Amino acid sequence: MTTETATQILHATHSALCKHGYAELTMQDIADETDLCKASIHYHYDGKHDLLVAYLDHLYEQFEDRIAEPAGETPAERLRGLVVALVTDRSDAPAFQTALLEIKAQSPYDDAFRSRLQRFDHAFTAAVREVVAEGVADGTFHEEVDPDAVASFLTTYVNGAQTRHAAVGHPLDDSAAAVDAYIDEALRADQAASTGGGPSSETANVGGTE
Known part of the structure; x- marks a missing residue:
């Protein structure tokens, strides 16, 4: 072929x-x-x-390209870019996410689907972890922020946002806006300085250590 x-x-x-x-x-x-x-x-x-x-393998190749260089000059902007790449940056989002949700529903019973979906999960988690670690290192994010915890949280959140949109029509822009607020309130060091504190009690367990 x-x-x-x-x-x-x-x-x-x-x-x-x-x-x-x-x-x-x-x-x-x-x-x-x-x-x-x-x-x-x-x-x-x-x-x-x-x-x-084969289609999932094809999607993964495109996915790698989309998350390889997230838009933005700072770690905070690039973290937003990663989320936008998955949550809002698709003209065919409703139909595509619905179809993908159907495939995901088969993965507990289908090893081929499951292994390929795991690749997406692992790649996005690794990309988020890298950007957050960079932000901690350069002072953009609080020094107590745990890149592994943030990566796990945002991967779970993005998957949930996609599912919620496909299942009940919750606006993807609202989900992306919630991530913006999370980055500003729980991660950014300059936000803590302006408000006189670190992450709020609601986000501290995700944004950093207790």
Whole structure:
């Protein structure tokens, strides 16, 4: 299979998945998004599951690029950039997040899906940890802030925000704004100086040690 054909099929998978969702998606739906016939796609992929595994691998490559250099000049800005890259920076967010949520729902029973979703989780956690550690080192964030704790919290929060948006329509912009407030109130050292204290009691266990 040529790179061009593989790319065409994977892009078609994305379009069809956003239109039909995981449960209703068929190989014919994917073929309809290309100039290929269903038999041609079956020649390269055994079935929907095999193709969706390849699609997740394709998404991961794009994901790595999106989080590799988050926008911003300071650690606080880059931390916001990481969150925006996952939460609000998608024109197809509602349909895509709904389809992805359906795939995530299968992962407890599907090792192939689970292992690939874990790669996303680990990569985002590592990216957040790196930016927070940089911020602690240069004084942007409180010296008592724990990069591991913040990375774990924000990874969990972002996943929850995506799920809440897909399930009940909670605005993604509101979730991103809450992260902005968290960064300012719980992490930034200059905010503590202006308010006369460190992280609030509500965020101290996440932003730093007790």
